[in-house]
Amino acid sequence: MNPTPFIRHHSTQLIISLLLFVLLLPLIIHGLLWGWSAAGVISSLGSAALIALLTYRSPPLIIALTLVFWSIIQSVTVELVLAVGRMPSVTDAIYLVDRTMVQQSLQGNGLTHPAFLLAMLTGSLGLTGIRLLSRPTPRSLGFRNICLAVILLSPLHMITRQWDLAAPPWKQYDILHKLVVETTSKYIFNNQTTDIAWASVQARKLTSLDLQGTRLINQGKARNVLLIVLEGISGADIDQIREHQGYPSDQKPMPQLSALAQEYDAMHIPDFVVHNHQTIRGLYSLLCGDYPKLDFSTPKATELLTFKEIRTSCLPAQLANYGFSTHFLQAAELAFMSKDKVMPHIGFETTRGRESITPLPGEGDEITWGWDDKAFFSGSIQAIQQLQEQERPWFLTLLTVGTHQPYGAPQSYLERYPSPILAAIAFLDESASHFLTQLKEMGVFENTLVIITSDEARGNELRMGSAWGISMIIAPEHEELPAFKEGVYGHIDLAASVLDYFSLPMTPGISGRSMFRNYDQGREILSYTNGFNRHLNSAGNLEECNFQRVCREYDQGYRFNIPQAPELRRFSDTKAKKQFALVEALNRSVLQPDDEQNFLFANGDIRQLKPTVMNDWTDNLIGAQYLDFGKGTRTSVSLRITAVQTDNQGAALKLSLKEFDKDSSAQPPELPLLHTGEEMSINFDIDNPTGRRGFSFHLLGEGYGEIQIDEFRVNTRPITAPPAATNAPDATSSHAKKRT
Structure with a gap:
């Protein structure tokens, strides 16, 4: 029996049924795992409505990509909340789709709820297949539908923004809602001015030494x-x-x-x-x-x-x-x-x-x-x-x-x-x-x-x-x-x-x-975990600000069973801006703004080769991770390696570059195969016209024996500055050089 006529005849009902299944299953799973809240239900329904607008009667490719993305971020949210008690952030959304990071995170014990991800992906692919077989005329999303989505979803966002703030964020927000709001809030806030002078003074107070208390023991x-x-x-x-x-x-x-x-x-x-x-x-x-x-x-x-x-x-x-x-x-x-x-x-x-x-x-x-x-x-x-x-x-x-x-x-x-x-x-x-x-x-x-x-x-x-x-x-x-x-x-x-x-x-x-x-006196102290900036203020009250810059003040100090503490007020005005200005002041680098960054990550270090490289994390031979390169700078990399001892197969080396743990658009030269006594060197530049964050270098070495990393230097300076001095040969070369 050919199922195609049946599918075409009932395509609308099938599409709506599967769409409801894929969109509402996360809400059901969240409720079973950690309970529902009013704000969380509204947020989940709003996110589901947005996905529905993007997929209903859209081309099959758009349906597939949208629903697979939806399935993955929902599964990642469940796994991350259960594993470490926090929701994914915008940066997590970038690197959690990276193959090596996923392999590393899942090695040993796997997903805690694989059936959830399997059901989501099955429903998503089934919906795409029915859409292909039913062959309705595709419709573009259109400006009218986008405006309709904004009009419908904005009130829902304003409700969840102020409602049930005491609940854990995974009860309060759907992950898609959180990621969208987190991104827009950061953009809006970064374009507002704050009281820098006030924040600098407060930061100095917070980082002062206080030995005015009474000793518990003499010495x-x-x-x-x-x-x-x-x-x-x-x-x-x-x-x-x-x-x-x-x-x-x-x-x-x-x-x-x-x-x-x-x-x-x-x-x-x-x-x-x-x-x-x-x-x-x-x-x-x-x-x-x-x-x-x-x-x-x-x-x-x-x-x-x-x-x-x-x-x-x-x-x-x-x-x-x-x-x-x-x-x-x-x-x-x-x-x-x-x-x-x-x-x-x-x-x-x-x-x-x-x-x-x-x-x-x-x-x-x-x-x-x-x-x-x-x-x-x-x-x-x-x-x-x-x-x-x-x-x-x-x-x-x-x-x-x-x-x-x-x-x-x-x-x-x-x-x-x-x-x-x-x-x-x-x-x-x-x-x-x-x-x-x-x-x-x-x-x-x-x-x-x-x-x-x-x-x-x-x-x-x-x-x-x-x-x-x-x-x-x-x-x-x-x-x-x-x-x-x-x-x-x-x-x-x-x-x-x-x-x-x-x-x-x-x-x-x-x-x-x-x-x-x-x-005798209280103190101020700050933290940043799970997307919340927390500040114990001079009055002994706790101020807690979420990723939307909505802050809540409690009349209880830094006690950790905070749902029991009465809420004094909420604020998202000038006081909230000062809170984040203080964080920025404490975040100031130990470097001066105009300092040239010159990192020496290896200098004659001996490293054992791995018989088989399993992933970029545990097998990495250097520690150059999570670096920030400023806007309008140039990063010069110098790497020299000597093969101390290898077998007949030699040392197979690879250098990979990542941003927030996802493969970077910048590409290093390929590294040559080295045998005992052979040396290699590479020197290359990376231009950072818009800046780079969370940049990491991963040096991998496969084989039997050991290598010596004679030098691994990373120098970042303004593009207008003169070239960095280096002892490495051929400092302007972008190719690997090998010699015996």
Whole structure:
């Protein structure tokens, strides 16, 4: 039986049915996963109406492209909200369709709701097929229909703009609505003037050092400092912190660590703020006592590499100046985000990563990003045993990676827990608790200040969960410290707190307060997570502004169960503009506006080749990520590589360029195949007439053996400036040169 006549006869009913299925399925799924709100339903219906206008009786190609895009962003929203507790942003929309990023994110555990994406794509392609078979006369969207869409959708937008602001954003907005409004709001705001002078004065106040409080202890008894940074852990994961905040939850993600914290008389900081997403930004703020940029432009930590001198104001450099040996150890490879360069630049004497860890037999395994948490802590115990034997006091920073997406946990844990992230947290809980027990048995707590914190917070169902970090302090004088330290603190306070604990003088550049002092007065503090700018103002009220520049003020401080706090008012006027002007002032680069940027990302660095390159992320051999190039500038790249040792197949090298993790329009030269003893060099320019943001270099090397990156330099200057000096041969060449 030929179905074509039936389809043609009933094409209108079939098209309407499938269109309703594809457009309304996300609304149903969202309600089942996290509940409905009035604003969210209106937003979803408005987005569905817009998609309907774009697809009904449109050419099949337009239908297919529109509905596939719709299906993907809806699926991405579900996965991102469930994984890290936030909605996609405009920049996410750019890179989440990138093949290598998707492969990296899905490796190991896959989609949590693949049936949703499959149903959406099936409905979309079915609708396109019926449209092809029915052969109605295509109609263009037309100016009249566009005007009709604007007239119909504008009132819906104004309703959701002011309604139900206390709900999490994924309950409040459909993703398409959010992306459109986010883009237009940024454009409108960027074309408005603000009080720059006022913002500069306020920013200086926020970045000043405040040691006016009363000491909890006279001077610390500890000799050493151990900073343990747990990837993405939230305050809601620790029983005592969660209960102190009055946050009811049946889940207890980290019961073992919570129990040990109570046994060891840890001092908790319940109101502990992480200032932004991304590990490198959290580490910079923790270790250098400064706000990170409250957006996703070039991290300040990366900008430090343009200076030849070590950043003496950062905590590792200051402790080294006072006689400490300083060490950084992480479970992942160091090259990503330039931690192999940044950490020595802020004063660490040794910086080690995945390649230097040798866990005991049977102690853990390797995962996507590096060593799992059990293996990492096994290797860390060995490092601490060596440090305990030396005469100098020591400062060691540890960074885990197992609770980073796509989450690393043994299969037995994945089978016991409802989601990969809960399995990874449970595995971290067991691994970290065993590690602390070993430290106790070794006597480390008797002479070491131990601080357990997080680089960022993955978020949860709480509106402010993505800004809620942890800070637990185990000190030799634990009996003199309270179980809960009242007051609001954040990443920015850690460096000052450690130096104040030892009563050490502080060089200019350290900001914040000491967690070892009591303060009579409140304080101001800011964060930017999940698309919300949050400002604890001088009156002790919390101001929270969303991506539409609509702000809400609460009469409760930086407490994280914010839906319980009464709302004082909403504003989107001059006060809102000042709020964002203050953020811009804090975001100012550590560079001067006219400074020439000269990054040296490699200088004689040895790198192991990968037998097979799986993706551009974990296999990247250099750490030149998320750079911003100004408008009207030229970026000159110089790369020199020597093949130290290869097999007969040689080293197959590739350099790829990305913007917001999507392939860039700029194309580098192809790199030649290298064998043992051979060298190559390339020099090329990238013009930035309109500027570039989130620019990354990915150097991939496939084969057996190792190469030496003799130089990888990235220099950006105004196009009118003279060419940058370089020691590389043929600086004006845009081709790869190879010699033996």
